[in-house]
Amino acid sequence: xxxxxxxxxxxxxxxxxxxxxxxxxxxxxxxxxxxxxxxxxxxxxxxxxxxxxxxxxxxxxxxxxxxxxxxxxxxxxxxxxxxxxxxxxxxxxxxxxxxxxxxxxxxxxxxxxxxxxxxxxxxxxxxxxxxxxxxxxxxxxxxxxxxxxxxxxxxxxxxxxxxxxxxxxxxxxxxxxxxxxxxxxxxxxxxxxxxxxxxxxxxxxxxxxxxxxxxxxxxxxxxxxxxxxxxxxxxxxxxxxxxxxxxxxxxxxxxxxxxxxxxxxxxxxxxxxxxxxxxxxxxxxxxxxxxxxxxxxxxxxxxxxxxxxxxxxxxxxxx
Ligand code: F6P
Numbered sequence: 008x009x010x011x012x013x014x015x016x017x018x019x020x021x022x023x024x025x026x027x028x029x030x031x032x033x034x035x036x037x038x039x040x041x042x043x044x045x046x047x048x049x050x051x052x053x054x055x056x057x058x059x060x061x062x063x064x065x066x067x068x069x070x071x072x073x074x075x076x077x078x079x080x081x082x083x084x085x086x087x088x089x090x091x092x093x094x095x096x097x098x099x100x101x102x103x104x105x106x107x108x109x110x111x112x113x114x115x116x117x118x119x120x121x122x123x124x125x126x127x128x129x130x131x132x133x134x135x136x137x138x139x140x141x142x143x144x145x146x147x148x149x150x151x152x153x154x155x156x157x158x159x160x161x162x163x164x165x166x167x168x169x170x171x172x173x174x175x176x177x178x179x180x181x182x183x184x185x186x187x188x189x190x191x192x193x194x195x196x197x198x199x200x201x202x203x204x205x206x207x208x209x210x211x212x213x214x215x216x217x218x219x220x221x222x223x224x225x226x227x228x229x230x231x232x233x234x235x236x237x238x239x240x241x242x243x244x245x246x247x248x249x250x251x252x253x254x255x256x257x258x259x260x261x262x263x264x265x266x267x268x269x270x271x272x273x274x275x276x277x278x279x280x281x282x283x284x285x286x287x288x289x290x291x292x293x294x295x296x297x298x299x300x301x302x303x304x305x306x307x308x309x310x311x312x313x314x315x316x317x318x319x320x321x322x323x324x325x326x
Contacts, residue, residue: 008103008125008282009039012056012096013059015073016047016112017079022267023073026107028064029263029275035061037283042101046076047108048083048115051092056099057220068268071148071261074155077108093122095267103282106263107131109143110307115288117303120288127278128290128303131271133259136180138309139301140292144274147266149176149258150186156223156254157191164222167248170212170241174227174253175304176285181313182257184228194223197237199230200313205240211325212245273298 013030015023027043034041042146043063045055057063067074082088096104096119103125106116109132120126130137133149153175162170173193177183181198188196193206194215212223225241227234238249263271274291277298289300 008039008285009077009104010042010100011103011279011282012042012044012099012101013075013105013107014044014047014051015075015077015131016106016108016115017077018079018109018132019071019077020109020143021071021074021148021259021261021263022134022144023075023107023131023273024067024070025263025268025271026129026131026275027075027143028068030105030279031059031064032061033187033276033279037279039283042099043075047078047080047112048088048092049078049080050076050086051095052080052082054095054099069262071263079111089118089122091323093119093124093156096124103127105278105282107299109134110137110233113137113297113303113307116290117288117307120303125282125285127281127286128275128306129278130292131185133324134177134180135182135253136311137290137306138311139290139306142270142293144267144271145259145263146182147270148264149183149259151264152188152258152261153183153187153199154191156252156257157187157193157226160252161191161222161224164224168221170223170225170238170247170249172225172234172238172241172249172251174229174251174283176254177228178230180311181228181231184231185313185317185321186224188226189317189324191224191226192325193226193321194325195225196318197225197227197231198318199228202317204233204235208237209241209244212241212247264298
């Protein structure tokens with residue numbers, strides 16, 4: 008390859024900037040030209056290209072969000088949209104593309120690869136729901152954001168002796184809820200992967216109260232059920248005072264953690280190496296701390312399993 012393109016797509020994830028920086032710097036280090044595509048696949052359809060130099064990515068490693076901007080693009084999901092995107096890449100002289108994003112973005116990457124473009128994906132989603140990698144960029148920062156919020160809520164929960172329900176992101180998966188719930192010391196963690204059992208949530212609350220516990224924290228993944236509904240049911244069935252906090256997009260912003268910056272830098276550099284080797288239709292992953300390249304089709308064929316032993320441990324430790 009001679010001229011590589013890079014775009015960020017779907018929901019932003021802290022660490023995306025560090026990944027773009029790594030791609031630009033590693034690409035230039037090897038004598039390649041690097042072109043940024045603004046606003047993801049939408050920008051690709053609108054030919055929003057920016058030629059990068061070493062200085063273009065200065066001072067972004069610590070910034071959350073994506074300085075390239077991102078979008079969720081319906082038009083690109085059509086065959087016509089994908090053909091047009093391919094043509095725009097070819098007209099710009101781009102012969103290798105790095106797509107940074109979550110599941111939807113990897114579908115887009117695969118589509119372009121199937122039309123003949125050389126494409127490598129980098130997993131970046133706070134949901135951490137992609138297979139083929141143990142970690143996606145942004146997950147560590149999002150979990151830390153949630154734990155930071157839980158710590159603060161715990162102060163006020165203790166002072167007022169209330170039950171706090173904290174709703175976190177995760178439409179289909181409970182990774183954020185599980186990791187944040189375990190590290191934040193939550194009494195119960197409700198995730199879409201497990202059947203909702205309100206009797207058990209209430210049993211645990213009452214068991215805690217019986218041994219003198221005056222406050223409780225329950226973490227709910229948005230895909231499990233609504234935080235409001237949980238709060239209302241607890242209040243109705245126990246008479247306890249409940250408060251609900253929906254963390255929302257606060258989880259997705261902020262400075263990426265050092266772990267996310269390291270992961271993003273390594274994955275960005277690996278993507279450039281793969282393109283230089285002429286590899287396509289692959290996603291960079293990390294398994295047992297080693298960078299790997301995984302087939303994009305396989306990644307998208309499988310559903311990511313949640314580590315049930317962590318879920319069980321969280322329940323034991325919340326006794
Ligand atoms: O996929 C990342 C994510 O933050 C999910 O956890 C959440 O459900 C969704 O994106 C929210 O999407 P949007 O920012 O488009 O509202």
